[in-house]
Amino acid sequence: MSVAFVDQAKIFVKAGDGGPGCSSLYRDQFMRWGRPDGGDGGKGSDIIIRADRNLHTLLDLKYNQHFRGANGGRGGSNHKTGREGAPLVIRVPVGTTITDAKSSCVLRDLNKDAEEVVVAKAGAGGKGNNKHNLQGEPGAPGEEKELILDLKLIAEVGVVGFPNVGKSTLISNISNAQPKIAAYPFTTKFPILGFVRRGEKTFVVADIPGLIKGSAEGKGLGDRFLRHVERTRILIHMVDISGFEGRDPLQDYQTINQELKSYSALVGRKIQIIAANKMDLDGAEVNLKKFKKVVKKKIYPISALNKEGLEELIDAVAEKL
Numbered sequence: 001m002s003v004a005f006v007d008q009a010k011i012f013v014k015a016g017d018g019g020p021g022c023s024s025l026y027r028d029q030f031m032r033w034g035r036p037d038g039g040d041g042g043k044g045s046d047i048i049i050r051a052d053r054n055l056h057t058l059l060d061l062k063y064n065q066h067f068r069g070a071n072g073g074r075g076g077s078n079h080k081t082g083r084e085g086a087p088l089v090i091r092v093p094v095g096t097t098i099t100d101a102k103s104s105c106v107l108r109d110l111n112k113d114a115e116e117v118v119v120a121k122a123g124a125g126g127k128g129n130n131k132h133n134l135q136g137e138p139g140a141p142g143e144e145k146e147l148i149l150d151l152k153l154i155a156e157v158g159v160v161g162f163p164n165v166g167k168s169t170l171i172s173n174i175s176n177a178q179p180k181i182a183a184y185p186f187t188t189k190f191p192i193l194g195f196v197r198r199g200e201k202t203f204v205v206a207d208i209p210g211l212i213k214g215s216a217e218g219k220g221l222g223d224r225f226l227r228h229v230e231r232t233r234i235l236i237h238m239v240d241i242s243g244f245e246g247r248d249p250l251q252d253y254q255t256i257n258q259e260l261k262s263y264s265a266l267v268g269r270k271i272q273i274i275a276a277n278k279m280d281l282d283g284a285e286v287n288l289k290k291f292k293k294v295v296k297k298k299i300y301p302i303s304a305l306n307k308e309g310l311e312e313l314i315d316a317v318a319e320k321l
């Protein structure tokens with residue numbers, strides 16, 4: 001059963017309050033006056049967000065949005081300190097950016113496995129009574145925040161192009177990914193990650209769905225998925241060179257490049273490897289010649305369906321990496 005892909009979530013966190021200090025007097029039969037011996041309260045629970053490479057979606061946080069840390073324990077007599085609250089750890093996928101919703105300040109970009117950040121600090125425990133203060137102090141309140149979590153997948157290679165150019169077929173044939181493949185637009189509704197092994201080299205490739213004219217402004221699945229291109233080092237730009245869908249391959253190529261530039265100048269400057277797909281269909285050879293006259297770059301003719309030309313394409317990607 002597939003797991004729903006969720007790349008944005010809003011959560012509310014409240015760190016634990018510090019425990020109250022104890023008010024206590026020690027007195028034995030030989031003492032005329034009692035001696036203050038109240039212990040300090042314990043610290044509450046910090047709220048920690050930690051990156052976990054085994055997670056690939058924010059689905060759990062879409063429905064479980066409220067997190068509250070445990071309060072610290074009350075101090076005891078004979079200077080006994082109250083128990084501390086254990087940190088509350090929230091696990092998220094690697095590549096998650098944490099933003100404070102109130103200030104719009106980015107608290108941390110967790111881009112490594114096991115990297116973590118304290119997003120809400122616990123309150124300190126109150127002091128127990130002493131000779132200067134005969135009453136124990138209350139504990140300090142823990143921080144509370146509203147956070148926005150934004151997942152940007154970490155992949156060395158992103159595959160971009162119009163719907164139905166064969167991106168999912170390519171990934172299924174060069175990696176361990178098994179995306180849904182069908183002959184209608186927007187079959188792929190969320191990014192697909194696959195691991196490609198080339199000799200001793202291994203790299204992650206992502207199918208970036210939903211790119212059409214106007215994507216940078218949110219049309220179609222739009223800018224929701226363009227963010228996943230940001231972390232890639234190389235783009236495989238796939239074009240349906242056969243024109244089977246009734247589109248012009250050259251116009252498709254230029255449109256996608258314009259959307260990438262409109263979204264981000266950095267994304268627009270990324271290294272691209274052009275894959276002319278569906279070479280097994282009629283008209284592909286003629287269209288490829290026309291395409292090459294305008295696009296003066298190295299072009300890799302392939303048939304993702306028949307697994308033709310994929311070796312040379314992946315060798316080129318591995319070399320660029």
